[in-house]
Amino acid sequence: MTTGILILCRYDSRRLPGKILRDLRGRSVLGHILDRVHQAVPGHPVVVATSARSCDDPIAEFCRRSAVPCFRGAAEDVAGRFLACAEELGWNHAVRINGDNLFVDPATLHAMVAIAETGVFDMVTNVPGRTFPYGMSVEIVGVPFYRAVLAGVSDPHHREHVTSWLYQNPDVGRRHIYINRTCPEAAGMHLALDTPEDLSRAAALLARLGDHPASVGLPRLHALLMQEPEPSPWQGESGPLLIAEIGGNHEGDFETAKAMTALAIESGADCVKFQIYRGATLVNPVESPDRYRHFQRFELEPAQHVALARMCTDAGVGYLSSVWDMEMLDLVEPYMPFYKIGSGDLTAWPLVRAFARRGKPILLSTGLATMDEVLQTVAQIQAVDARYRRPEWLCLLQCTSMYPIPDSDANLRVMDALRAATGVAVGYSDHTVGGAALRAAAAMGAEVLEFHFTDSREGKTFRDHFVSLTVGEVQELKRDLKQIRALRGHALKQPEASEVTQGHVESFRRAVYANRPLRAGETLTTADLTVLRPNHGTDARDFDRLIGLQAKRDIAAFRALTRGEDYDDSQNDWAPDDI
Missing domain, CATH: 3.90.550.10 (Spore Coat Polysaccharide Biosynthesis Protein SpsA; Chain A)
Incomplete structure (x- = not known):
């Protein structure tokens, strides 16, 4: 059938x-x-x-x-x-x-x-x-x-x-x-x-x-x-939104946190990001006592988090935090234009739904997850509020939750799979050493680039410092991203103005020419014709149409051929059953 x-x-x-x-x-x-x-x-x-x-x-x-x-x-x-x-x-x-x-x-x-x-x-x-x-x-x-x-x-x-x-x-x-x-x-x-x-x-x-x-x-x-087109929160000064994550690199020291915040602002990042948690509300002290003590040691006081948020907003830089303790969210809520949900909470659906009910755009990291798990969580978010079907409201970050990871574990092509599967925005959260993955992700269309940030990697023992960028490296990344954005251009395939204004559409392409003098009435054969630059007269794509036609007049060698004057193809090209 x-x-x-x-x-x-x-x-x-x-x-x-x-x-x-x-x-x-x-x-x-x-x-x-x-x-x-x-x-x-x-x-x-x-x-x-x-x-x-x-x-x-x-x-x-x-x-x-x-x-x-x-x-x-x-x-x-x-x-x-x-x-x-x-x-x-x-x-x-x-x-x-x-x-x-x-x-x-x-x-x-x-x-x-x-x-x-x-x-x-x-x-x-x-x-x-x-x-x-x-x-x-x-x-x-x-x-x-x-x-x-x-x-x-x-x-x-x-x-x-x-x-x-x-x-x-x-x-x-x-x-x-x-x-x-x-x-x-x-x-x-x-x-x-x-x-x-x-x-x-x-x-x-x-x-x-x-x-x-x-x-x-x-x-x-x-x-x-x-819906009216709305601005994307994922747009940064250099193209993708750049999030410099200090995270726990302050190691629980408020003065260090302030100094790193000042450096992150100086770097030109679009957002400076922290993590807000208390060991008592994040880790089971019986099942994981070492991690419980680790998170307790890295805690900052609620007022200190507010002070860091104000440092950022007063400097005209975005403030962001992965809030692992919902009781503390209200403290920094006024300073955050959108929410960040870390990879570890992707399956914590009660928390995920609570964020969605608050009605701000969500940035969701996908480390540790299968595609099924990502799609299930996306469905949970979108069931709360249909606005999260829009790319302006939900961005998924490809992430591998290990520090550091080999290049082969970055799997940047997952961004393409996430975009195709959900239709929302995609980005990349980096845990590699160096900045190559960030640049590659930008070239692949990442709308958000999240990376760890530190004052210096020298003399540090906490793992996150080794995957972190410094002020100068972020500034170099921004310069490269501007060029990458220019190179990516747009998805509209058409001749560019530089090609058109120089006449290259015509001069670089070929047309059909007679390669010897032809007399009126002669039948055109393959041996009589050639294709040469420039594209004057009959386009080279029409070469086959001319075979078997008769010259309507004498044709000089290598002169442009004009339909209707040099040949007439109306009888052999537009048949009613042209299939």
């Missing part, structure tokens, strides 16, 4: 001419639709169906260059075109996706194809009742059923609108109405692409979808459309 997807489109849209090939962040509208369809049903045949009119030649040319099958048929009889393509390719079911469905939902399309392929229904559709947004319509018909229906339909209106007759005759055929139960609040939302305003809105939305927009489904799209 073969189910194929047909993308029906034309170039001469009345309200938005050429919309199907309009550029949206370096990819055409048609390209975005193809990406979403392939995301939904990989391995299923996908065909673009347009008319045989010359005005739709650009669509056929896009498909040829993209290795996407293109079927061409009648302009007004769209239903006939749809059926003819499905029959020619021998499909059992045909899926209709319109060219204005820029945001077709991959999960919906996948589920509906699975239902159609059971063979129980003649038609599977999500249109009746309009429980989905406009611009997310999916219609699937059995090809034999549709052939029988169309045989009795002659009204031009129904022939143009493909399925309108079926909706006027709801008792014909066995049907399944696919209801939006994933995000019912999105019912009737306008996501179709019909006007210049729609195009602008789509471009703005795509800019918020990250590096893989085709994978973003309806719930996230709806959430983004319902």
